[in-house]
Amino acid sequence: MSGTVRTRFAPSPTGFMHVGNLRSALYEYLIARVSGGQFVLRIEDTDQKRQVPGALEAIYATLEQCGLQHDEGPDIGGPYGPYVQSERLEHYRDEAEKLIAGGHAYRCFCTAERLEYLRWQQEGQSFQGYDRHCRDLDPDEAAARAAAGEPCVIRQRMPLEGQTEFVDAVYGRITVDNSELEDQILLKSDGFPTYNFANVVDDHDMHITHVVRGSEYLSSTPKYNLLYEAFGYEIPTYVHLPLILGKDGQKLSKRHGATGFTELVEAGYLPEAILNYLLLLGWSPGDTEEIFSLAEMEQAFTISGLSRSPATFDYGKLLWFNQSWLRGEEPEQFARRCRGALEDALGREATDAELELAGRMLQPRLERLTDIPAQLEWLQELPEDYDLGLFTHKKMKTDAASSRLMLERLRAGLAALESWTEEEIHAFLLAAAKEQGVKNGQVMWPLRIAISGRSVTPGGAVELATLLGRKETLRRIDLSLDRLAGLRS
């Protein structure tokens, strides 16, 4: 066997792409990449009842958006296809027959009703599971019954005594008594393999060297090993991952908030930020680095950095990663993200200068992409009935009366400015403050309130006025002046 590391992401198209799945895919991808190996995509569609339309497309789209490029898969082929389990049915059947022939599996004719009755009867007992009713049927007789059309499943014949142990790359040595293991179903009566069986067969066929999956599979791993042994296949390296929990310590689910990749993207999170957060949720680089691009992850990732304890998904920290990624973007690229909302607010096309300014204003303040419109809301129009109390600011030493005076003084100067540029407006206002012997805030505050009508804006008076344009700025000053005048008389 070659020493090339091969991992696979094997989702089943039964729903949206959960962040837990995505994190598994990321780790699988990284384990392969960090050692120059291959990352395989395999679709596990053995549950015909739970197929969800569109789920497959979502898987491809998510992988694509995240940059987790696979080397082999249903869409691009590869040497060990097909990569869709429903296209490999014959093969599983043959493999199951092999096991029967070797005495490692047997046909079981128990009905669903009988099994249900069994479960009901076993409630509270220590060993719950199949009672091995068909385990000792004569193989030839069983084969004949099956051939005659009697529905049956194929079960794995577990050893009744002894122990099975395996070494997991993150959890270490794990030992389980064989008496704990159920004679699990390998092939269902509809001819489809179960997940456990198809997994082993496919992982072997596809030369997967590292089986990476959630720790919920930890306790069923001994069954896998027994299967590998029954086949005489080499056992892969297991890498079990700690689970992701919600705020309440329960397994992360919809009720904790958005848990699907698509949902998060729609909520304004960047794929880079989501991936970055997921990377650190269960893995540590060992140093204090926190921001990782995919390329950087490919350099830094180590299996030994994986954590064993479950991690709580923290939306607050995800938000911080999102902000960090947003701030780190090239200003031009960030500005482009603002174009749509800016033009909506403006009601017309934006100039390059306006776009640049808007980007500069929002980039350090944005938490999510979806917040852009709200950040630009002040641009739309001056709220007609904003609270005049906003003019009163203790630290700035301003109030409605002083603001009125200030605005009256400022108005003419602004109207007379040679050009309406950020620099010029800025210079003018600073000069005005100096001239009047007041602090900058005493001219900036009233102006900002007068033209925005808001206590909080994504920028100061200068930026606001610049983006508003001279005409609109003066119009808003007049509007505010009118209201301020009405206060007195």
Place this chain on the structure above:
RNA sequence: GGCCCUAUGGUCAAGCGGUCAAGACGCCGCCCUCUCAAGGCGGAAUCGGGAGUUCGAUUCUCCCUAGGGUCACCA
């Protein structure tokens, strides 16, 4: 309930016998400042409990406790 896994601040976590127990998010304060952010500086906050082993346990062992996982013709 049986079995398996886990256990450092509210959260993610470094630590791998001797540390004043990193760092980050969040929180609080200060600075900067035309508001809010961003940025800078500082602060509060952690080894679940009990036995061992050892000169010395956060670190090793055992027990307890707590949390999680798993016991399907689902993956």
